Amino acid sequence: MRFLPHTNIERQDMLAAIGVGSIDDLFADIPAAKRLTAPLDLPRGKSEAAVARALSAMAGKNVAAASVPFFVGCGAYKHHVPATVDHLIQRSEFLTSYTPYQPEIAQGTLQMLFEFQTQVAMLTGMEVANASMYDGSTGTAEAVLMAHRITRRRKAVLSGGLHPHYAEVVRTLSRMARDEVVSLPPDVFAREALVDAIDADTSCIVVQTPDVFGNPRDLRAIARACHAKGALLIAVFTEAVSLGLLESPGAMDADIVVGEGQSIGNALNFGGPYLGLFATRQKYVRQMPGRLAGETVDAAGRRGFVLTLSTREQHIRREKATSNICTNSGLCALAFSIHLSLLGETGLRRLARINHANAVKLADMLARAPNVEVMNETFFNEFTIRVKGDAATVIERLADRDILGGVPVSRLLPNAGLDDLIIVANTEVNTDEDREAFVAALEGVA
DSSP states (O other): OOOOOOOHHHHHHHHHHHTOSSGGGGGTTSOGGGSOSSOOOOOOSOOHHHHHHHHHHHHTTSOOGGGSOBOOOTTOOOOOOOHHHHHHHTSHHHHTOOOOOOGGGOHHHHHHHHHHHHHHHHHHTOSEEOSOBSOHHHHHHHHHHHHHHHHTOOEEEEOTTSOHHHHHHHHHHHHHHTOEEEEOOOOTTSOOOOGGGOOTTEEEEEEESSOTTSOOOOOHHHHHHHHHTTOEEEEEESOGGGGGTSOOTGGGTOSEEEEEOTTTTOOOGGGOSOOEEEEEOGGGGGGOOSOOEEEEEOTTSOEEEEEOOGGGSTTTOGGGOSOSOOOOOHHHHHHHHHHHHHHHHHHHHHHHHHHHHHHHHHHHHHHTSTTEEEOOSSOSSEEEEEESSOHHHHHHHHHHTTOBOOEEHHHHOTTSSOTTEEEEEOOTTOOHHHHHHHHHHHHHHO
């Protein structure tokens, strides 16, 4: 029996106080078709051992990414994470630590966040970074809200190469705030006329590089056009390793850079937790969402670290806060920082070159295969191919042959008429044997 302490009269009083007629009214923003009309059909009263057996049987249906040739990417990438990373983040002072509100007893956590911010700023080519966001998609939506605050405009233009999940999160938050979002059509070849979409009401242009189809984007002309009309350029990435080889968004004059940091230090983990990276120009620091660790000195002149500019956060002034995010992905940020420290600048650049070289090898092999066309002229470690027939069916047939061959575009954009396209990623973990098996299997099912 669930413990429900409130009487029906007390519930009615609370509903009246907030101005709704029923509890169901609190869920009005959730489409009716998505709401449960009855309890889930689950067995009741199973023992712990029985539940463990049932869940183990369900888990056994999964194919682990490390057990077969794996070419899935599209925002979540399989990279090698050194054992050192997991060993260090499981130290109790990191694993169980919480919000470092008291700097006198949280110097280790605060210094880690400070160093993480420094690494992110260097990677993105920006002047200041925060202590992380939840993930790349919510970070992108926060960047759009930040651009609205800076420009005092309420319209965002989303590139057709932006990851559809990121675009949907932006639209969700914007709908709640009654902001305008213009989403350009999917752009497989990165030829969209983004500059033409900027008008006097535009607060920002959101462009991903490399985009969801794998195309690196030169942001300079877009940045110039944005700035000429008083708008901001938000640069997005889903593959953090690409920053080891491609020119940084900051060097191309982006105003806000945001993306997913999962690639460095964080395994796939069935979809999370992940790590949002967020960086901007120094002049916009007071409008930046999230947490910021700063460096200072104590009364004795010794170097120390504190949370700074905290009035931007929900827990200080909720109704006037810059953002309602008031935490960060601390453990994932630590994993990122440890892995990047182990690599160093030279190691990251080498890792990025290996990723690119492996992808080029695979693209060359696929270009020679019958019924397969490589769509990209340039790419980092991910590109799009066209197959004969339905791409989703091809992917399922590859899975039957123990090959995880990529992401069909129709899974992300089901009504875009791109049902013959597959987005393929090839990182440092793939071997020549993996690539040969993939190509051979694809020739057999395409």
